[in-house]
Amino acid sequence: MSTRELVEVDEVAEIYDDGAWAVEVLGGNIHFGWWEDDDDPTPFLEAINRFTDIVGDRLALRPGQRLLDLGCGAGEPAIRLGQRSDADITGITNSTEHLKRARERVNESGLRGQVRFELGDAGALSYADASFDKVLAFESLVHAQDRQQWLAEIHRVLKPGGRVVLTDLAEDAPLTERDRQILTDFTLAPPGPPMAAFDLVRDAGFVVDEFLSCGDKISRSFPAYYERVRQRRETLAAAHGAEKIDAFLAEMPAVLDVLRTKVGCVVIVAHKAAPPRPAAHG
Secondary structure (H helix, E strand, O other), rough: OOOOHHHHHHHHHHHHHHOHHHHOOOOOOOOOOOOOOOOOOOOOOHHHHHHHHHHHHHHOOOOOOOOEEEEOOHHEEEEEEEHOOEEEEEEEEOHHHHHHHHHHHHHHOOOOOOOOEEEEEOOOOOOOOOOEEEEEEOOHHHHHHOOOHHHHHHHEEEEEEEEEEEEEEEEEOOOOHHHHHHHOOOOOOOOHHHHHHHHHHHHEEEEEEEEEEOOHHHHHHHHHHHHHHHHHHHHEEEEHHHHHHHHHHHHHHHHHHHHHEEEEEEEEEEEOOOOOOOOOOO
16 A cells, blocks of 8 residues: 555545544434435434445345445444344444444444454455455445455455445536535545446456446435534534534535535445356266
């Protein structure tokens, strides 16, 4: 890993640490909600859990299987999956603040020993080849400095025949240069077209089993997030500092329209092909 890559990894961790207060707003999660349509009355936090279940169900976890949650955030999705599956789950994050919160949450959940959290770099995993039955990358690939390297590491630690489920941002409508700058200023890498993630996963050696574009299902997440912060401004400011919260509230409106109207999401389910069987003789 180059010096520049180390700096970038540290920068991402710093962004996560600095924005860890958002976990409080999102019920321990750092991902979108899912609504069936504009008339769906589901509250935001319930919609977030619904998306966790929609993505988690595609893992098809069975008791005793090993899951790696790559970019686990503050741990809520891994805990929810552990409660629903009895799988053995390891989550990694590069944020010390998220790691602290994830470990607190798992101790409170009764899943200590079944679900564990570690500090790690998704681009240089410390696990042996073919260590995991399943891998989850839930809205974490968007923060990768080298997406190809992340996928290469996922492929390496996944058992032959093992499944990976990932979500990624996608460009649902053409982004202008100004749109791209707005996203960059908000520490979001401008996404590519929906099929870019498909091609990336396929080129990493995986067989894609399902490709789901769901921008219309998650678009309400952005204004809902802003509104939750706005409504809780006094409490959040008292706990985390008025300057930090007010800066978010001042910056968010400029990016809201771009996120809501032009940025979507894809869910990809793929597997690592098993090596071919030796030809039979005789």
